[in-house]
Amino acid sequence: MGVQTITGPRRAEELAEELNRPGRLRPTVVVTMARGAQRPYIDAGRLATELDGLADVYLICEPAASWAFSRGMPEMTQVYGGAGRVYPTGLEWVRDLRRSRLRFAYSEAEGTATTERLLGDGLRAADAAGLLTVRAAVPDRGPATEVKGTVGGCPNPSQAMVMLEDGGYATIQVGLLCPGVASDRLFERGMEVHGVHDERSRRLDVSGMRTSPGERMAEVVDGEVLLGRVESVGESACEIALLPGFPSFLSRARVTGDLTDDLRDLMSVGEVVPVRVGAGGTSLSMVDVDDDVPVRSLAVLPGGPGWLAPVEPPAASGSGRSETPDLSGPATVPLPAPVPNVRAPGPSYLLPRPTPSTLAGRAVQVLERPVRKTALRSALLAVEEERSAKRLALVEKARLEEELRSSTLEMQHLEAELARRIGLLDARDRELERLRRRNRKGAQRDHREMLSSEDLFADAEDRFRFDVTVCWARRIPAGEKTGRPLSAYRLGPRFLASIEGTPGVDRAKVVDVAMEVLTGLAGTSAGRQMHALRTGLGGNDQPVRRDDGATCFRVALQRNTPQARRLHFWKWAEEIEFSRVVLHDDYEP
CATH class of the missing domain: 3.30.2310.20 (RelE-like)
Structure with a gap:
């Protein structure tokens, strides 16, 4: 369908009303333009192309339309100032803001990364709505043939480029194959692929290459150490995925020897951890997995790279104290220069007394004619009323412009403050991950010390x-x-x-x-x-x-x-x- 442009307050209000109705069949992506920008920093056209049939994409490109849209949306769900947001189907995103994250872009450079985040948000929302499965079952809209090719590279996290055997090229939309996994964790240069090629869109569907998790796990050697991603973690149990969408349950005894440990202090969701695996993935354990043991990650596709990369633990500071700034302190974000107070100009400033015009000259001549004095007074009164109305309109315009500048300044301050707090939260997340790694290593070390038999035997x-x-x-x-x-x-x-x-x-x-x-x-x-x-x-x-x-x-x-x-x-x-x-x-x- 392409990008749908919103150019007026009324159409923006209609879009807000549509989003607040529970009957939408597809997610909606809303992108805005920053004040003074000639074009949006976020690539709305690419979002519309890659989410074709999966989500509707709108671009709000006028400040008046942006304000009208914000007024029609629930608190904390608006989008403005060059940012973008994906609204999933249903209305759960109104109560749970994590389902519809506001993605900022303050420059064209940031726009590329933000476009990728919105694309991932859109694919996840489409998957949650069941649209990826539906799309796979719908016949191709263009002529499609079975082809082979070689991966030439991954230009961005959501695409892989393929050189076909006949000399042509095609693109693989990674989000449709394995949502949430970057293209370079599925494909690498020189990798041979095959699938169904849609000649009109030049897309290559390689979903037929993906084998079942059981087949991939059958390759595991008994006792091998693999990388896994923490999918969920509770006090006494966790789930770790050795392949996307294939989590395995681990009890506390499989993670640490101390049955009083809270696993939430040892790991976090999304963390990549080494796990010892039994043959065929029949059993997993994190106990007695040492740092010097070689590890690998399972590949999602035959011949592809491992889908997980080991994450180096963040370096601890020399003092051993957290470098995370204090959230309670005042914001130190540089703000734009204050806008000087604009006074509404007086009538003499707005409308300087003109030199006698032709009309005024004629009026003077008419004044000399007593028989037309009444008509002249009526005409002059009408002109003065029109001038007065213009003066009032200009005063109101100046007031609204000042209010708009003040509101824009406040919005920029709020955006900067929000970005600062997001940065601080990211820093705290990194610090928490470092502490959890240290706790996990300490638990394993304490476990070994607890099992020490030094004083139990003389021989x-x-x-x-x-x-x-x-x-x-x-x-x-x-x-x-x-x-x-x-x-x-x-x-x-x-x-x-x-x-x-x-x-x-x-x-x-x-x-x-x-x-x-x-x-x-x-x-x-x-x-x-x-x-x-x-x-x-x-x-x-x-x-x-x-x-x-x-x-x-x-x-x-x-x-x-x-x-x-x-x-x-x-x-x-x-x-x-x-x-x-x-x-x-x-x-x-």
């Missing part, structure tokens, strides 16, 4: 075996213990001394990896890099073997660390003997 081997058993009991789910028992093992004569004698490695890490070796998890984890120790550094050199037939294996305790520590162990038949903890360059069994 070092008894203590190590106890620690391995406790680690197995806590990390292996109850339903999987039968399939993952601890193999028979013994400790070599130098093993326990090597733990104490090798600096830079945590004893709890050695216990964890030993448990993984005994249950077979280490052999399936890419991060453990388990392989046979060879007689030389060449790939074709023979493995190191003992006279009794045992083969020496090497498994990573650390990664991406100078002289990353390794664990050596002997394996034969169904038994294991732990040999030594060594530095990376130590190849002695």
Whole structure:
């Protein structure tokens, strides 16, 4: 349908009335122009193109129309001054302002980012109204064919460009494929894609490439650590999605060993966290997931990038105190220069006494004729009344202009104050996320300390075996213990001394990896890099073997660390003997 322009107060009032009726079938996007701007900072044309059939897009381009629209809308739901807003179907957005967020754009540069936010808002509103499903079921409006192509790049978060095999090009509307996920988290340059091509709109529908979450989860290796996004969090449970729209439930015991922890102090909705996953995604756990363990994110589409990127924790300040400004203080936002007081000019200023005109000259001549004095007085009286009406109109105009300038100044102040508070809230959100990360790491550390067995055994081997058993009991789910028992093992004569004698490695890490070796998890984890120790550094050199037939294996305790520590162990038949903890360059069994 394109952009519908609102150019008068009456049409703006009608739009407000339409939005306040509950029977709308599609969301509505309203974009305004900033005072003095030649065109809107927000790209209303692009919104209309990409939301075609999903939302109605309106552009209010006159101040009078903007004021009329604001007067007709409920408090805190207006849009003005170059900003934009998406109004979902129904009227729930009147009570819950989070459903219809006001998106500001103070310049053309900000307009691009704001357009992207409004596009995301519009797609989410369309999805909530069931329009994405309906659209997928409607036959294409233009000729469509099955084609193949290669992704050339992602010009913005909502689109991917594709070079087709025949030399043409097409665009993928990411919001229709996977709402809420940016294009560069679904596609990357050189990725091969296929789908239905609408030749008229040049759009490529690749929804047929998307496999079910179950198929993607089937690729997961038992014990692998993946990135997940926190979808919801309560006091004792949370939901984490390893794929968009596919959340899994985690109880408190799967997140922290302290059953008194409030999970809301450890994580926040939208945060990206590492999660250890069982084969096929059957079980998730955040306990005993260390920072040095390699992680990856599942791809939504075959051949695509992981849909989540690891988020580096915000750097703490040197003093350890929050840098978040105080919201209670007065605003320090620079305001526009005050508008000088405009006085309504007096009659002599507005209408200076003209020089005698032709009409006045004729009037003087008529005055000399007594027979026409009455008609002349009537004419002069009418002219004076007209002048008086003009003077009053000009005075009223000046008053209204001053009122408009004053209201505009106040609106600019309110917008600046709102932007300041939004910035402060964003800063507090970042600080809260940093504190939650620190709390979560502290909970995991406290959990390890709580399980310390240092004072429970006089014999070092008894203590190590106890620690391995406790680690197995806590990390292996109850339903999987039968399939993952601890193999028979013994400790070599130098093993326990090597733990104490090798600096830079945590004893709890050695216990964890030993448990993984005994249950077979280490052999399936890419991060453990388990392989046979060879007689030389060449790939074709023979493995190191003992006279009794045992083969020496090497498994990573650390990664991406100078002289990353390794664990050596002997394996034969169904038994294991732990040999030594060594530095990376130590190849002695």
